[in-house]
Amino acid sequence: MKVKVMVCMCVSILAAFLFVSVLPIHGEEKIYSDMIRLHVIAASDSEEDQAVKLLVRDAVLEVVEHSMKNVESQEEAAAAIEATHDEICAAAKAVLEREGFDYSVCAELGLENYPERVYEGFTLPAGQYTSLRVIIGSGEGHNWWCVLYPPLCTTAAQEREKVFITAGFTDEQYKTITETGEVKYKVKFKILEILSDFFAREKDS
Numbered sequence: 001m002k003v004k005v006m007v008c009m010c011v012s013i014l015a016a017f018l019f020v021s022v023l024p025i026h027g028e029e030k031i032y033s034d035m036i037r038l039h040v041i042a043a044s045d046s047e048e049d050q051a052v053k054l055l056v057r058d059a060v061l062e063v064v065e066h067s068m069k070n071v072e073s074q075e076e077a078a079a080a081i082e083a084t085h086d087e088i089c090a091a092a093k094a095v096l097e098r099e100g101f102d103y104s105v106c107a108e109l110g111l112e113n114y115p116e117r118v119y120e121g122f123t124l125p126a127g128q129y130t131s132l133r134v135i136i137g138s139g140e141g142h143n144w145w146c147v148l149y150p151p152l153c154t155t156a157a158q159e160r161e162k163v164f165i166t167a168g169f170t171d172e173q174y175k176t177i178t179e180t181g182e183v184k185y186k187v188k189f190k191i192l193e194i195l196s197d198f199f200a201r202e203k204d205s
Contacts, residue, residue, distance in 0.1 A: 029192060031124070031173055034074045036081070036149040037114060037131040038064075042141030043103050049141050052099050057144055059091040060107075060134055061153055068151065073168070074130070077149035081109055081132055092134060103137035116189070117145055121157045123180045125189045 040060065042053035067080040067087075081088075085107060092105040112131035117124050124147075132148060146153035150167035152160060164174050176192075179185045 031169075031177060031192065032127050032129055034149075034168065035124075035129055035147060036074060036077055036109075037112070037129045038134070038146045038148045038153060039112060039114075039131050039143055040134045040145075041136060041139040041143040043101075043137030043139065044141045046141075049136070052096065052101060053136060053141065053144060055095045055099065056092045056105070056134065056136060059095045060088055060132075063088050063091045064132070064148055065151060065154070068149065071149070074149055078109060078130060081148070085109075088132075088134070092136070096136070101137075106133075106135040106139075108133050108135075114145070116193075119147075119152070121160055122178045123189075124177060125192045127193055 040057045043049045063084055067084040068077050071077045071080055088107045089105050096103050109132050111128050113128050116126040150163045155163050176185055176188055
């Protein structure tokens with residue numbers, strides 16, 4: 001009996017240790033709060049609308065990247081985007097008019113739910129992120145995603161670690177989004193997604 005009790009205790013302690021070792025205790029939950037995503041939505045899935053969506057994306061990125069050139073935090077980046085809202089819309093509209101489209105453009109910065117997204121070299125968990133949504137026309141087409149802050153939309157893969165660290169991400173946070181093939185980080189992703197979903201429901205209630 002004593003042996004069984006000892007075995008049960010050891011198993012419980014080991015399980016608790018393993019669970020704690022994968023909990024987001026190093027600020028991984030800040031992956032959501034310290035990022036700004038870009039979401040460009042095409043008017044439709046026609047070949048023409050999908051092509052002009054990419055041109056609008058390029059124009060928006062040019063405006064946003066210039067406005068965020070000297071920002072040092074997510075808050076500063078969000079403020080820079082808000083300050084250039086009219087310029088963003090004007091740049092997108094100019095592209096559409098040049099290409100012969102009369103679509104409206106809506107640009108809004110706010111919270112948006114994202115699915116898990118795999119980029120080259122890193123993966124972001126599903127959850128609620130601050131997002132710049134650029135909607136072309138009725139916004140019924142396939143969309144395009146990237147990360148505005150840290151500025152990863154046009155950053156070369158070999159420079160991304162430096163960009164993350166410069167933006168204030170810790171080594172542990174960086175590992176969480178770049179080593180998701182490892183079991184412990186997969187578990188951390190799942191915990192992060194559960195926490196994100198819980199807090200999103202709390203805000204809506």
